[in-house]
Amino acid sequence: MLEFDLQENGLRKLNSALHDQKENSNQTVWKITNPKGSHAIAVGIDAPIEVNIEGSTGYYCGGMNKQANINVKGSVGPGVAENMMSGKVVIDGDASQYAGATGHGGLLVIKGNASSRCGISMKGINIVVHGNIGHMSAFMAQSGNLVVCGDAGDALGDSLYEAKLFVRGKVKSLGADCEKKEMRPEHLELLEQLLSEAECDAKPEEFTRYGSARRLYNFDIDNSDAY
């Protein structure tokens, strides 16, 4: 295992060392100490390595991640795992705004709460939040799955495309064109798998599924006055 003190060695050195790791790297486990809320920690990794961050981070932790498993032993600032492509990012604490925004793939697990705009414009990422999420989450979400074990804030799934949303608790309000959907066996199976990967003991049957009503997809001439 490699240990890296961020205060002593600095962010550029860390990210550059992580970028040097390739498919067959034998430096597979990294421990990062003293993150102290710094921004852009472990951004842009493209190797099957494990990175353990010993404390809370600032903006964009684990952004654009490919293949790596990143674990944060604390809370994260805005934009965690933004535009993630693959791999897994696990946060022990809370996440600030726009967690997992625009993510294309991989799994983001938040063991605490996520604040506003969680999964905004997600494009294939899976996000599992053990706690609650804030307002405007999954806005314009295109594909992937957002699983929320607690409650969701205002305007969930506004202008949603084909992402699937699963909420166990209450939803404060649904956004435009987002509606409650039927939970079919394939959804229960999908939830079972995501919950197990996210180490969450909630039962798939306790969730409600939400999705797009598909009324905003095409321009409707009757709405022209609204523009």
Add this chain to the structure above:
Amino acid sequence: MCGIVGLFLKDISLEANLGNLLSDMLISMSDRGPDSAGIAIYADKENGRSKFTIQSENAKTDFEALPNYLSKHLNCNVETKVNDTHSVVIVDESATSKFSEVLASFNPEIRIMSRGSSLEIYKEVGLPKQVTQRFNIPQMSGRHGIGHTRMATESAVTTMGAHPFNTGLDQCLVHNGSLSNHNSLRRRLRREGVHIETENDTEVGAAYLTWKMQNGATLGEALESSLEDLDGFFTFVVGTEDGFGVVRDPIACKPAVMAETDQYVAFGSEYRALVNLPEIETAHVWEPEPATVYFWKH
């Protein structure tokens, strides 16, 4: 951007260290706004006396002749504590209402940064490190304080455009964000007779709160109504004689993080501002909810 910080002490043993902790917090937010910086500190209350912080571009000459002039025209004992371009002036409570008029008659260019009995405000153009050093903020003690480092968007980079803004007696405000209806609101407030000096958006926000409170609202009520009447983005931190409060607009895109222990309640634009506070590892750390007024009192 802009960076804001706040620290409210529950444990009196930390009071001697307030300026030091607050300066460190503000310096850690320097890259959120390098234009100007300021700190409001709530120190000991002067019983039966009023405290003003004033600022002059010609501090050396102005502040030398000022105490005698004030003493003569206010007809009371005047104490001053010169600190770089600023000076704290303490006068009898009975002289409070005449103070600004007498000060203007001495030199209309001198600005009043704060009014009250415990509040002192220090702000200038420059980085947090330079500003906190020139006023020796790290040596100051107090019960609570707030700070701001500015990235100007709505008005010029000047001393008067820097935060904190004094709202009412012993009240002040710092702001991260930008108000989009400040021009119309400024016109409306000026018609109501409210004095607004600059083209700055936050000054309008501060004047709005003052005006609401002059019309009978409590600070909490004024903050609640700001959610209705102010258009734009804001995270506000406000200081009062006995506490501090936080409110974010309903969209809440301006960042905010808070921490609480048995010793203090702290606010930062980012977690980085809080990392050197005592026992932060075990503190309760959370993000304040949008459109919700938070308040702590001693």
